[in-house]
Amino acid sequence: MKVTRKDFLRIAAGSVVAAGTGTLVHALSGSAPATAATVGESKQRWGMVIDLRQCRQQGECDQCIRACHQTHNVPEVPNPAHEVKWIWNEPFAKVFPFQQSEYTRQADGGTLPVLCNHCASPSCVRVCPTKATWKRGDGIVMMDYHRCIGCRYCMAACPYGSRSFNYVDPRPHLRQVNPEVPTRSAGVVEKCDFCTARLAKGELPACVEACPQGAMVFGDLNDESSPVRQLLAERYSVQRQPHLGCGPSIFYLV
Amino acid sequence: MRDRVLIFAGLSLFLALVTYPVWQGLAARSSTAGPVLPATAAGQKCVAPRDVMRVAHMEMLMSWRDLKVRENQRTYTAADGTVYTIDLTATCLTQCHGPKEKFCDSCHAYAGVPAVNCWSCHTSPPAAPNPGELR
Numbered sequence: 434m435k436v437t438r439k440d441f442l443r444i445a446a447g448s449v450v451a452a453g454t455g456t457l458v459h460a461l462s463g464s465a466p467a468t469a470a471t472v473g474e475s476k477q478r479w480g481m482v483i484d485l486r487q488c489r490q491q492g493e494c495d496q497c498i499r500a501c502h503q504t505h506n507v508p509e510v511p512n513p514a515h516e517v518k519w520i521w522n523e524p525f526a527k528v529f530p531f532q533q534s535e536y537t538r539q540a541d542g543g544t545l546p547v548l549c550n551h552c553a554s555p556s557c558v559r560v561c562p563t564k565a566t567w568k569r570g571d572g573i574v575m576m577d578y579h580r581c582i583g584c585r586y587c588m589a590a591c592p593y594g595s596r597s598f599n600y601v602d603p604r605p606h607l608r609q610v611n612p613e614v615p616t617r618s619a620g621v622v623e624k625c626d627f628c629t630a631r632l633a634k635g636e637l638p639a640c641v642e643a644c645p646q647g648a649m650v651f652g653d654l655n656d657e658s659s660p661v662r663q664l665l666a667e668r669y670s671v672q673r674q675p676h677l678g679c680g681p682s683i684f685y686l687v
Numbered sequence: 688m689r690d691r692v693l694i695f696a697g698l699s700l701f702l703a704l705v706t707y708p709v710w711q712g713l714a715a716r717s718s719t720a721g722p723v724l725p726a727t728a729a730g731q732k733c734v735a736p737r738d739v740m741r742v743a744h745m746e747m748l749m750s751w752r753d754l755k756v757r758e759n760q761r762t763y764t765a766a767d768g769t770v771y772t773i774d775l776t777a778t779c780l781t782q783c784h785g786p787k788e789k790f791c792d793s794c795h796a797y798a799g800v801p802a803v804n805c806w807s808c809h810t811s812p813p814a815a816p817n818p819g820e821l822r
């Protein structure tokens with residue numbers, strides 16, 4: 434059969450249209466498997482609201498930090514380059530770098546507690562090559578220290594610096610060991626786990642319990658009647674750098 | 688017959704070399720007796736029959752680890768219906784077997800299975816109750 438130039442052009446145009454339609458249909462129907470890393474779906478999404486007004490009233494306070502670090506055997510390494518922390522105080526300007534003007538700086542003053550945001554789309558989870566960190570169905574971004582190979586990709590990926598690497602053996606730097614919680618060893622990354630062990634027992638996170646002002650409120654973001662949702666409905670809140678797209682589950686009432 | 692001295696010297700050197708491990712063992716006072724584990728207290732039973740635990744304790748530990756850490760399932764129901772809290776330190780050791788030196792290590796040392804990497808993170812209950820002490 435002789436293919437004329439006209440036939441050839443007709444077939445070529447047809448193929449292009451067919452291929453384009455296929456791609457379009459594929460793109461429209463197949464939503465990206467964004468939730469692939471989410472394990473065990475559940476209705477909850479744990480989150481926290483931190484009322485900075487209450488927090489400020491307490492002045493230089495570190496009770497949440499001490500409670501957390503004692504509970505989870507977080508070491509106090511003297512070398513700041515090797516520091517390990519789950520929750521810590523950070524200057525306002527560093528936490529909310531784009532919410533500063535020379536007129537508001539005074540009101541911002543002081544420091545505020547920061548911790549892992551247990552993001553809705555955690556960048557740390559996406560980069561972990563071993564699934565040592567993953568997102569649970571209830572929104573908690575969890576770590577499996579057994580699996581962590583210490584590559585620190587997650588530390589590079591987390592925009593909030595929520596993760597710490599154990600450069601040295603943490604044990605010599607523990608004042609007291611809580612026998613209920615394992616320590617970590619040199620070569621793994623660690624971070625806040627929203628007190629999964631305490632939640633399983635029906636208790637609130639250690640920091641929430643320790644706060645003398647009740648500034649930290651913990652609850653289910655998916656439950657409209659939860660205390661966190663009520664606070665978020667009533668007052669103006671901010672997340673840390675929401676434009677980065679991680680979707681933090683920690684909200685600050687400013 | 689003039690070589691008698693040489694022959695016997697060589698023979699005894701050979702014997703000494705061949706039996707060297709025996710002498711070394713005797714000097715080190717090693718013995719072939721197996722590890723002596725503390726007797727089970729009255730009314731206490733293991734999570735699975737002894738023979739199963741002997742060959743498969745590592746598999747059970749792995750599955751407990753995955754259940755608790757990855758699936759957030761914090762209890763384990765044994766074949767006889769007893770419910771155990773999944774916890775190496777609190778359940779396996781503190782509740783039943785005691786400090787790892789007396790239990791885990793005694794067999795692992797005897798069998799020549801190098802120390803598994805549990806104890807760089809998990810803590811072992813001290814011999815005498817003394818919370819907070821490092822192990």
Ligand code: SF4
Pocket residue numbers: 548549550551552555556557558574590591592593594595596624679
């Ligand atoms: S704050 Fe960082 S470590 Fe925590 S979930 Fe988000 S990206 Fe991961």
Ligand code: SF4
Pocket residue numbers: 560561562563564565566580581582583584585586587588621622
């Ligand atoms: S350091 Fe550990 S948790 Fe972080 S990305 Fe590497 S393996 Fe995953």
